Amino acid sequence: MPPSPPRATVSTAIAGRVISYAASRGLPRGDLLALAGMSAGSMADMDGRIAVTSLDAVWAHVVRALDDPGAPIHFAAQTRLEDMHVAGFVVMTCTSAREALDRVDRYMVLLTDTPRWELDETTDRGAPFVALHRWPRFTLGARIATECHLAVHLRCFRQCAGVEFSPLRVTFRHAAPRDLAAHRDFFRCPLEFEAPRDGFAFPASLLEIVPRDANPALSEFFFRHAEDLRRRRAAEPSRTSDQAREVVARLLASGEPSASVVARRLGTSERSLRRHLEEEGTTLRQIVGEVRHQTAEELLREGDASLTEIAFLLGFSDVATFARAFKRWSGRTPGRFREEARGGRAPPAASGANRGASDG
Template identity: 35%
Template structure:
């Protein structure tokens, strides 16, 4: 499911603790272990990090929790990435490094820098199965942090030409207006800051090209060491395996687990050249062969483990897969 930098967890906790919340309680609700915070460049499951954002914002009852959290980001936050940005020669170099290495922050999100004529768009992108309201706080945090970064490192008072968010507007907008100005729009196709392209050429006050290059080399090594991301089909198969323990997996149960509509799930599977029934068949066949070969379980027990309500249905399916019955297959094993 992808990972996120442990600094995401530290950032959320710092903002929540400043509001009087217990870090232990928040970590427990997000299913995160305290020892996960110890490694300097450690990583945690991306979904747990996102859940922590949601839990903390809900407990603080703050519709602008992401904006408040951005205030806790310091020069050394996010380790080598933070130092590489701060030592870049120009704002444009710093932003390009942030975009290039943003996967180190979170493997399930992308930051894009789109240069269009006199404009530049800093756009936050997430996977299509994640509802916009679920990521509202990290999105607002990242975009406000980018804006603070432009001001702090250049000394220039940079205001966006416009700011848009995919998520819906909160009831109270005063914190958003203070952070981004009044050119705000919600429920839009993209979450992005729009800046004048001229700001990319602004020199940074802490420029150190040698340090920036050194940090970039380190960041490239870290990028190569990231755990491989699961493909969509691997994720679906993983959920299928878990759902089989409860019986026959349904389209409704899978779409809910994957946070996709039933229609979207079917469309994505079709794009991959398969279907839910075909994947289920493949998973069951692999499991059946493995259980019959490597375990002492009875054929009835194997049928139950594969989600079949009747042993006869398992027999028919196995004969279709292999041309023999489960009993004949097991007897023929060396």
Template identity: 30%
Template structure:
């Protein structure tokens, strides 16, 4: 996916809203102000445009009167909150294996950043790079990701891991005392070429508490499949939408939200991309239904009622009206003409 179209898991927004609510903010009002459909938060595999999360961050910081909300987000984080990717990490045998999985499946959490592991003799660094131009508030992203990673490693291992150093690729704030407190005892550098969390290399050998290899064997193929879907090109998005409509068209017309979920996109992102390609979702749904209807009408074994059901119409009469709007003919007239031909 091009970086301008990058998305992240709705679990990130859910965590931020939870943290804001714990500090007295109105989560529903924040969602509405950021243009976030609250119903999306209930889908663990749902995606949001990064631009939506970038709108949410400053709104949440203002609503909580906490200018360091990004530095405090990890206090509310639990690995299980991050869905499929979290379960892959929780059942990896060691922290080293978990970090490798994090780097491999990073796009499931957010494909607008890149996480990598750098080895430096007796130390290692978790490096976070920003790859999406939609990230206009880099400090929110870099602070929260590095601290969530540190919290995750501590919870997976059950050890109070202490970072050796922290680099942050944005200018130093006027007051960095809170940065130094949350990353203690590590020294914190600002304005560096990259952002990284340095730890002793020995942490990679620590076992993950309660890791279950059988659950890992179940979860990892699902993560690989989800990653493959996320990395599909968007050049033929209308064709991918048509494909998902056909796949989901089983007794009821698939909604825009259902197709967006299947494509790992937010509903609004899907609408925007379709509009840029000169399409609407309703137009594509009608095209698919019309094409399938004509195929079924050439087959004498399907009645009009059967076809209406197959195409997801609640009543045959609605199908008849729709087909006449599409073709200028009733289904019966179309079938008779097809037989005569």
């Protein structure tokens, strides 16, 4: 049976730190909370979760409002392992940097479901390479989040090692932002954009370094605690509709996925898929419409893709079909929606009827 796709969520405590950072730079906290779908009281809740796409939208808003492509790098420079609660302490008390990197991958799920980290010691010109695996998305917010993930990982690696080392290189799959001053100052190494993968290479000697906060007794304590939290997280029920949304989002560029394809990706039968979706009050057709609608708004609001490119990414046969579907969802043409979003007037959220609209 193939593995289920990830539930794309992030801890509200992590989102709260991003919001606090943006507020410290003058952006209205209330607007940021509303964009994330959070309350002020949830900002420190490690157990609370919001959609990753909501935090991506916050990041896109922050960078646009501040007119600062370096915002995610400045945020990362202020981050410490202690800010990550148990996930941070189980890493910082390790007895070697190699063990710390392994634990980052194992316990990142306590903070967010989507990124996975892999230590590759075989393919990057003889140097160890920390690779970030994140489901590909095409929005400004997703690109900013990738830069933030890599910078935070490096910041914490430096803290753990007790050495302000420079990577050998840092690579990104997306195109370079217009201003790289903050990136160059923080990473202090060659930066490669539009590369095959996201990550950074570093000197092999760092793998065996003993972290400055190494403590075998505390490490064992936090390891047991983190394992318990990880098991609880894994035991939480995963809604079939959430899993189906992730599958649909990854397959749309190849056209609208059929029930048989989605069921096969989830390791179930079409009949079981339909039954579970019906029990959760939805259908695959509704899910396809919801994913297309949400992704279209993200791309129109945050990205520079043309309408033709967006139609292709969403699996429509042509721009006209996409435009008709989008007008049914939002009451606007795609061009009008983009114009309003770029003009600083946030379009109202879709009504309950529109959220369930299909595109057929």
